Amino acid sequence: MSLIQIQNLKKQYENEGVVTPVLAGLNFQIERGEFVAIMGPSGSGKSTLMHILGFLDKLSSGKYIFDGRDVSSLTDDELAQMRSKSVGFVFQAFNLLPRTTVLENVMLPLVYAKYSESERKQKATAALESVGLAHRLEYFTNQLSGGEKQRVAIARALVNEPSVIFADEPTGNLDSKSGLQVMKILQDLNDKGNTIILVTHEQYTAAHAKRAIKLKDGEIVEDALITNRQIAAGATDLKK
Amino acid sequence: MLGVIIGVMSVIIVLSAGAGAQGMILNQVKSLGSDLIGVLPGASDEKGPPASAMGIVVTTLKDSDIRELIRSGSAHVVAGTGYVKGTDTIVWGDNQTDTSFTGVNASIVEVENAKVENGRFFTEEEERSMARVAVLGSTVAKELFGEEDPVGAQIKIKKSSFNVIGVMKTRGVSGFQNQDDQIFVPLNTAQKLLLGIDYISFARLKVDNPDNVDAAMEDARIFLRERHKIDRPEEDDFSVRSMAQGLEAITQITNALKLFLAAVAAIALVVGGVGIMNIMLAAVQERTREIGLRKAVGATNRNIIEQFLVETVMITFIGGVIGIISGIFISYIISLVVRSLGYDWDFIISIPSIVLGCVVSVGIGMLFGIVPARKAAKLNPIEALRYE
Numbered sequence: 001m002s003l004i005q006i007q008n009l010k011k012q013y014e015n016e017g018v019v020t021p022v023l024a025g026l027n028f029q030i031e032r033g034e035f036v037a038i039m040g041p042s043g044s045g046k047s048t049l050m051h052i053l054g055f056l057d058k059l060s061s062g063k064y065i066f067d068g069r070d071v072s073s074l075t076d077d078e079l080a081q082m083r084s085k086s087v088g089f090v091f092q093a094f095n096l097l098p099r100t101t102v103l104e105n106v107m108l109p110l111v112y113a114k115y116s117e118s119e120r121k122q123k124a125t126a127a128l129e130s131v132g133l134a135h136r137l138e139y140f141t142n143q144l145s146g147g148e149k150q151r152v153a154i155a156r157a158l159v160n161e162p163s164v165i166f167a168d169e170p171t172g173n174l175d176s177k178s179g180l181q182v183m184k185i186l187q188d189l190n191d192k193g194n195t196i197i198l199v200t201h202e203q204y205t206a207a208h209a210k211r212a213i214k215l216k217d218g219e220i221v222e223d224a225l226i227t228n229r230q231i232a233a234g235a236t237d238l239k240k
Numbered sequence: 241m242l243g244v245i246i247g248v249m250s251v252i253i254v255l256s257a258g259a260g261a262q263g264m265i266l267n268q269v270k271s272l273g274s275d276l277i278g279v280l281p282g283a284s285d286e287k288g289p290p291a292s293a294m295g296i297v298v299t300t301l302k303d304s305d306i307r308e309l310i311r312s313g314s315a316h317v318v319a320g321t322g323y324v325k326g327t328d329t330i331v332w333g334d335n336q337t338d339t340s341f342t343g344v345n346a347s348i349v350e351v352e353n354a355k356v357e358n359g360r361f362f363t364e365e366e367e368r369s370m371a372r373v374a375v376l377g378s379t380v381a382k383e384l385f386g387e388e389d390p391v392g393a394q395i396k397i398k399k400s401s402f403n404v405i406g407v408m409k410t411r412g413v414s415g416f417q418n419q420d421d422q423i424f425v426p427l428n429t430a431q432k433l434l435l436g437i438d439y440i441s442f443a444r445l446k447v448d449n450p451d452n453v454d455a456a457m458e459d460a461r462i463f464l465r466e467r468h469k470i471d472r473p474e475e476d477d478f479s480v481r482s483m484a485q486g487l488e489a490i491t492q493i494t495n496a497l498k499l500f501l502a503a504v505a506a507i508a509l510v511v512g513g514v515g516i517m518n519i520m521l522a523a524v525q526e527r528t529r530e531i532g533l534r535k536a537v538g539a540t541n542r543n544i545i546e547q548f549l550v551e552t553v554m555i556t557f558i559g560g561v562i563g564i565i566s567g568i569f570i571s572y573i574i575s576l577v578v579r580s581l582g583y584d585w586d587f588i589i590s591i592p593s594i595v596l597g598c599v600v601s602v603g604i605g606m607l608f609g610i611v612p613a614r615k616a617a618k619l620n621p622i623e624a625l626r627y628e
Contacts, residue, residue, distance in 0.1 A: 051622050056619060056620070057622055060575060076540070077540050080538055080540040080541075080543075083536060083537065083540070084537070084538020084539075085537045088537075089536050093537075095532075095533045097530060108534070108537055112537060112538035112543060113538060117305075148298070156537065
């Protein structure tokens with residue numbers, strides 16, 4: 001069974017009686033272990049699609065079945081539960097808590113997943129080690145470079161071992177070298193079996209994925225495997 | 241937090257100051273004695289002031305009336321004195337001061353519970369012989385003599401020489417009168433030598449027991465009517481008043497004061513509340529993105545509201561404690577300052593003021609902490625994350 005099944009998914013916003021359609025009946029499936037790039041120009045609905053897939057937003061009509069569960073009928077609390085257990089997010093703007101240490105930021109999802117304090121520390125430390133930030137545990141997030149911030153965000157996204165990691169323009173605020181490091185980490189995670197859904201408008205970034213779903217005006221215009229895949233190498237030394 | 245501190249603190253200070261002021265006024269009245277009754281010339285009804293108190297000169301009350309009243313008028317009256325007053329520039333050598341002189345009987349010492357600091361008060365004997373002796377209030381003594389000892393000096397009142405025989409102990413301000421800014425001379429001397437009158441303007445009688453005040457007042461009325469040959473009470477040419485009546489009037493004033501202070505305290509609370517509200521609103525707005533992020537990583541609406549609840553309780557609790565401590569401290573400083581100015585001011589912190597201050601501040605803090613947090617928690621996580 002597929003991890004994600006989308007049938008005729010529609011999303012529209014209503015504002016003062018004016019209905020703006022954003023997604024116009026999408027159909028696709030994503031299997032476990034895939035690395036999918038959702039692509040499209042701004043306004044194509046790719047972010048909205050990611051928000052719906054990541055339980056941050058609700059669909060207007062159609063079906064979304066995640067791991068055999070019909071998401072469209074879930075309550076707010078059940079959606080919070082799904083966000084807590086099944087998905088992790090990496091945002092373009094990092095969205096780390098200021099005035100808080102790196103370790104505490106990564107421990108945050110575990111608080112809501114009800115892990116004990118010692119488990120939280122141990123899991124968060126392990127996640128930070130896997131993104132090469134073991135030496136930054138007690139730093140405050142505002143003392144980090146952009147690349148380091150995004151690696152903290154990745155550690156936070158993978159700390160509760162989610163079924164899918166969503167990355168929304170993860171390299172958008174980074175220089176090319178830091179961006180490459182981030183893509184390398186995502187590829188490494190995918191190699192270890194993690195499902196990754198990447199949202200981007202850059203062809204170059206999308207080329208790191210294995211499959212690309214291209215959107216335009218709320219419709220899928222192309223859904224194909226990536227032939228000449230980029231492998232982010234040469235950025236192996238994460239501690240720099 | 242500052243809002244909570246200021247709110248709690250101001251309530252405690254205002255209520256403490258109010259209690260202190262009321263205590264001070266009542267203490268002053270009580271220090272005059274609740275076992276005293278006053279006799280004034282001229283008729284009056286219970287509520288209005290007697291004519292004599294409005295500056296109309298009524299000459300019907302004589303020193304002999306009071307002396308006879310004390311001697312045979314009532315079993316309850318143990319002492320009493322008449323009063324006449326005048327003002328003059330008092331001269332000693334090159335020094336002079338404007339003050340009032342009061343002609344009284346020697347028994348004023350007993351009636352007013354007044355004490356002589358230095359020297360002695362004049363005697364019945366000196367009064368009868370129209371002796372030209374004077375006892376100075378402490379303020380007069382200081383103004384006229386400075387550091388020198390006035391006892392034995394000759395001063396001039398209305399061009400007559402008086403021998404200073406004593407200085408009174410400081411008594412402070414009572415009612416509207418500074419008790420220390422006057423000179424006591426024998427009643428007879430004041431009437432005949434200084435003022436040229438044969439009536440008194442006021443008399444005070446001391447009753448053996450505060451419980452007997454009403455009986456003594458009735459005795460005095462009957463006695464004076466008989467002596468003045470008055471048949472009907474409506475024709476009275478005198479008034480008898482008790483301090484209890486004075487106390488009632490003053491209690492009315494202090495109650496008004498209390499109401500005023502309650503209004504001030506209410507304003508302080510509102511100001512504190514608005515402060516708390518602003519801080520909480522700003523905090524929630526500032527943290528809407530944080531709320532969005534927390535929801536994105538799995539927090540439920542309940543988690544968010546609980547978090548803000550705990551934070552608000554902490555802030556208001558800490559603010560409340562600081563407010564209580566600083567409020568008590570500042571109230572104590574105020575009481576020290578007022579006492580050092582010579583007033584009889586009690587340092588009173590009432591438990592209700594602390595409870596009121598805390599309940600309202602914490603209540604407002606919670607309300608304005610929780611309501612915006614609830615609103616933010618209900619936002620779609622994406623909208624919250626994008627909040628600028």
